[in-house]
Amino acid sequence: MSLSHITETKVQQVVALATALNNAFPRSPLGLDSRSKEDAAKASAYVASQQRRDLVAYYEGLSADERAELVALIWHGRGDVDPDWAFLLSQAKKERNGAEYVAQKASALPTYLQDGLAKLKAKSSA
Template sequence: MSDPTTNPPALAIAIDMVCHLIVKAREFDAQDVETDPDSGSNAADDGGVSILEAHGDDPTRAELVAFIEALDDDEQVELVALLWLGRGDGELEDWEDLRRQAREARNERTSAYLLGQPLLADHLADGLSAFGLSCESFEKDYL
């Protein structure tokens, strides 16, 4: 059996897709609760503070949901397994077991499950890091 630290298993999801999700999840996590839902204020006039407030019709959340739901089953399973790996539910040598558990737990609410996870972006980034991968170049190009 090969050593996963020197020969990590291949991912079924493209790293750019995970990195896109990480960047968008960070945008989503940066939001604050809505303080004045009936504000007649113009975001440009108040320094754009209301832009960082969460709204019911939040386009970032909608984009994340659409992105996750457009992934095939294997890619969704990998995201959940990466989340679990990144938050310390297993080690890289447990990858196949994490994938198996994610496949068994998979249902139609994967996007809601992922978006409900505190520190989603950080855990996905940590999961990639366990594979020796990072989103550094993606973030440079994106930002």
């Protein structure tokens, strides 16, 4: 079981882009308060940031098959859905999650993708 469309290099590029976004906008353990002008400004800066635009643009530049594999890999790494790769891929193709979905996961994206790759490699070698 392996990736058929997206390369590991492209997955690692998404990891790098998400990491750059996370480094530019570290998460507060308390989150953001939507009533605070300061936090509202932080949220606006995050959404408009070059790092976020880079992540979104890279994702949108992937083919539909690459995007589906990337989303399936996120789910696989997250581990909260059926671990069957064929099922995950089929669901990802049906749902057609967009760049916003991926961008919203940026804080955990590096972990999800690296864990997903590790799980796929472990299944391939088993």
